[in-house]
Amino acid sequence: MSQNTVILITGANRGIGLELVKLYASEPQYTVIAGVRDVTKARELEEWNEQAGKESGRGGKIHLVKIDAGDLEGNKKAAAEIEQLYGKVDVLWANAGAACGSIPVLSATNADYENLFRTNTLGPIVLFQAFYALLQKSDNPVKKFLITSSIVGSTGSQHMVPFALSPYGASKAAVNHVAVKLAQEHGEKDGIAVVCLHPGSVMSDLGRQGWVDMGLDPDGPLPMPVATPEECANSLKGVVDGVTVEKDGGKFIAYDRSVVPW
Numbered sequence: 001m002s003q004n005t006v007i008l009i010t011g012a013n014r015g016i017g018l019e020l021v022k023l024y025a026s027e028p029q030y031t032v033i034a035g036v037r038d039v040t041k042a043r044e045l046e047e048w049n050e051q052a053g054k055e056s057g058r059g060g061k062i063h064l065v066k067i068d069a070g071d072l073e074g075n076k077k078a079a080a081e082i083e084q085l086y087g088k089v090d091v092l093w094a095n096a097g098a099a100c101g102s103i104p105v106l107s108a109t110n111a112d113y114e115n116l117f118r119t120n121t122l123g124p125i126v127l128f129q130a131f132y133a134l135l136q137k138s139d140n141p142v143k144k145f146l147i148t149s150s151i152v153g154s155t156g157s158q159h160m161v162p163f164a165l166s167p168y169g170a171s172k173a174a175v176n177h178v179a180v181k182l183a184q185e186h187g188e189k190d191g192i193a194v195v196c197l198h199p200g201s202v203m204s205d206l207g208r209q210g211w212v213d214m215g216l217d218p219d220g221p222l223p224m225p226v227a228t229p230e231e232c233a234n235s236l237k238g239v240v241d242g243v244t245v246e247k248d249g250g251k252f253i254a255y256d257r258s259v260v261p262w
């Protein structure tokens, strides 16, 4: 990556996104753009930025931008703002995501599916559409489009996911498909490494609510290891920093570097 790498991460005000933003902002070569859907809900991020800025003596280096998943006009406005300020994006990370609890297909409503498809599927699609021109302006040999997906959207792993999570899983499976198409359409042609990521089980608000919805106490014994958002961000950063188009483009990679089946 070049001396000045511009990285944009969505869903940056809490959970895994917040920890990713902090990690990248701690490294001098990165300019970090934090995509949040409601800037008034980014207090923790702003405080961290202010504090880090004081400690470095150079001021906060995180730029907040409003990005609502699936809103094409809003995403284009955000891209225009970033173009004015930085002229390019090197790494675009669609991390924002939502879940809706444990609902069997038989009782799931259209709204359950539609809401999650808008955030988890259209969110990354629209983000790519709005920022494609800025990724093309990157002078980095490897440009990256990363999507925080989930093993719940891995059709080939459903034997390991015996939970009623179809609206969430379907929305992530759909975005996985789109990632494969984007890798075909923009991997070799534009040098963009398109990669889906499985962060593992993480005790964010979303992860915590997931255990509650399944009738388990998130603070009690759980059937699998659960990472903190900070641990997860560290693992994911380790994975994505070494990503290349040839080696990883069009793949679904887990926090522990294993390849997840589609």
Ligand SMILES: NC(=O)c1ccc[n+]([C@@H]2O[C@H](COP(=O)([O-])OP(=O)(O)OC[C@H]3O[C@@H](n4cnc5c(N)ncnc54)[C@H](OP(=O)(O)O)[C@@H]3O)[C@@H](O)[C@H]2O)c1
Residues within 6 Å of the ligand: 010, 011, 012, 013, 014, 015, 016, 017, 036, 037, 038, 041, 067, 068, 069, 095, 096, 097, 098, 119, 148, 149, 150, 151, 198, 199, 200, 201, 202, 203, 204, 205, 206, 207, 208, 229
């Ligand atoms: N936690 C896990 O165990 C786990 C496992 C597999 C995959 N994931 C995936 O990891 C990603 C990050 O989730 P997390 O665990 O860090 O959850 P989280 O702490 O609940 O954070 C979710 C983030 O997504 C944002 N978001 C939700 N809906 C949005 C929308 N319509 N437009 C824009 N932003 C929106 C939230 O913003 P607001 O604060 O404004 O709501 C928040 O910043 C998600 O894609 C999730 O599906 C998580």
